[in-house]
Amino acid sequence: MTLPAAAVLVFLAVSASAQEVVPRDPESSIIDLEHAWVDGEARNDNNALDQIFDNGLIYIEYGKLLSKAEYLMRVRVSGKHLPQQIEMQGMTVRRFGSAAIVVGVYQEKKVAEGRLTLRQWRFIDTWVFKYGRWKLVSAASAPIMGASVQK
Amino acid sequence: MTASRIVVGVVILAVLTAAGGAAQVDDSGNVTKLLALENVWRRALADKNLNALDALLNRDFVYVDPKGRTRSKAEVLVDVQSAKNTKLAETMVVRLHGEIAVVTGLYQEIRDERGKALVDRGRFVDTWYFSAGRWTAIASVATPMEDPL
Numbered sequence: 161m162t163l164p165a166a167a168v169l170v171f172l173a174v175s176a177s178a179q180e181v182v183p184r185d186p187e188s189s190i191i192d193l194e195h196a197w198v199d200g201e202a203r204n205d206n207n208a209l210d211q212i213f214d215n216g217l218i219y220i221e222y223g224k225l226l227s228k229a230e231y232l233m234r235v236r237v238s239g240k241h242l243p244q245q246i247e248m249q250g251m252t253v254r255r256f257g258s259a260a261i262v263v264g265v266y267q268e269k270k271v272a273e274g275r276l277t278l279r280q281w282r283f284i285d286t287w288v289f290k291y292g293r294w295k296l297v298s299a300a301s302a303p304i305m306g307a308s309v310q311k
Numbered sequence: 312m313t314a315s316r317i318v319v320g321v322v323i324l325a326v327l328t329a330a331g332g333a334a335q336v337d338d339s340g341n342v343t344k345l346l347a348l349e350n351v352w353r354r355a356l357a358d359k360n361l362n363a364l365d366a367l368l369n370r371d372f373v374y375v376d377p378k379g380r381t382r383s384k385a386e387v388l389v390d391v392q393s394a395k396n397t398k399l400a401e402t403m404v405v406r407l408h409g410e411i412a413v414v415t416g417l418y419q420e421i422r423d424e425r426g427k428a429l430v431d432r433g434r435f436v437d438t439w440y441f442s443a444g445r446w447t448a449i450a451s452v453a454t455p456m457e458d459p460l
Contacts, residue, residue, distance in 0.1 A: 216406055218415055223434040223456035225415060254371055254449075256440045259411040261450050263373055263381065282379040284452045286438050288408045297406070298413045300436040300452035304379030 182289045187253040190260050190287050190294055197296070198246045198266075206232050214288065214295035221301055245269040249280070258289040265304070280304040341446075342405045345412050345439060348446055352437075353400055359391055369440060369447035377433055377455045397421040400435070412439040412446065418453060432456045 183189060193212055200208035209232060217228040226234065251264025262285040270277045283301035287294045348367065355363035365388065372384040382390065403416035414437040421430050438450040 214408070216408065218406065218413060218436070220415065220434055220436055220452070220454055223417075223432070223454055225434060254373070256369075256371075256449055257410050257442060259408070259440065261373070261438065263375070263450075280379070282375050282381060284373065284375055284436070284438070284450045286411065286413060286450065288411050290408070297408050297411065298415075298436055298438065300375075300434075300454055302375050302377055302379045302452060302454045 182258045186255060186260055186289070186294065190253050190262060191251065193287070193294055193296070194248065194251060194262060194264070194285065198248060201235055202245065204235060204238070206236055209235065211293075212296055214290065214297045217296055217298065219299045260287045260294070261285070262287065266301075338407055341407060341412065341441075345405045345414055345446060346403055348439070348448075349400060349403055349414055349416070349437065352448070353398060356391060356394070356398055359394075361388055361391065364388060364391065367448055369449045372448055373450050375452045377431065377453045395423060410441040412441070413437070414439065 196208065197212055199205075200212065210228075213228045213231070215228055217231070219226040219228075219231050245268070247267045247269070249265045249267055251262050254261045254263070263283070264285075265280055265282055268277075268279045268281060270279070280303070281301040282304055283299065285296060286298040288297050289295075351363065352367050354360070355367065368384045368387065370384060372387070374382040374387055376382065397420070399419045399421075400416050401419075403414055406413045406415075416435055416437075417432070418435050419430055419432050421428055423429075433453055433455045435451060435453045437448055439446045440449045
């Protein structure tokens with residue numbers, strides 16, 4: 161290969177790497193990641209969650225804002241005795257360039273002081289395609305009023 | 312010009328092209344711009360300025376309110392017309408992710424309940440998308456500060 165040809169190849173390679181090539185059909189990938197998040201938390205798998213979460217993740221629940229490090233610490237501290245179980249109950253994905261918004265509902269099953277509480281939450285998660293993979297950059301949820309049951 | 316100089320020149324050009332491509336959204340000033348847009352949004356709600364809201368909200372905008380209800384852009388524009396509450400925002404922080412920006416902050420909603428002013432507090436997350444030279448809001452979630460149960 162001649163030097164000019166090699167230079168052209170370098171040019172093409174470096175130029176291409178600057179543009180994130182977003183998969184054409186990200187919906188199924190993102191839904192899989194949403195489920196992977198729930199599974200990772202249920203298994204207390206911080207490594208799996210670390211891969212899913214962007215380093216700049218912000219997570220909000222009941223007005224409390226957690227960073228990625230704080231969220232992972234919470235999972236680590238909870239250990240195998242997680243007080244709640246999460247069940248996804250439907251979600252839709254909307255694409256915006258190299259980002260996607262997921263709107264959905266999940267049910268939280270929580271046991272505290274011998275009482276079982278079932279609560280539904282509506283959430284919006286924001287995913288951004290970075291460095292060849294989808295990363296969660298924000299997650300926020302609000303409790304659905306009138307959709308809680310205590311037993 | 313020697314072949315080696317051609318190679319160096321092409322590599323430099325490639326790096327500059329890559330840098331320009333990666334920085335599609337210039338971060339400088341975007342934080343200030345987004346905070347200003349947030350204030351414009353709150354003002355538009357207070358003034359019931361539907362034109363301003365129409366420009367701010369992306370056509371696919373979705374809102375989740377503190378009671379877990381979803382509202383589309385069209386529904387928000389209808390709700391605004393009959394809204395009587397006052398919304399304030401503070402302590403806003405902007406986080407940029409290329410063409411996406413996430414703004415978090417604290418809100419206070421002052422509502423009238425049988426002549427008594429009540430204040431609901433919470434935290435919000437607004438997601439903005441940069442496209443066609445401007446930012447539009449694509450999502451918003453308002454989460455209450457306290458557990459209502």
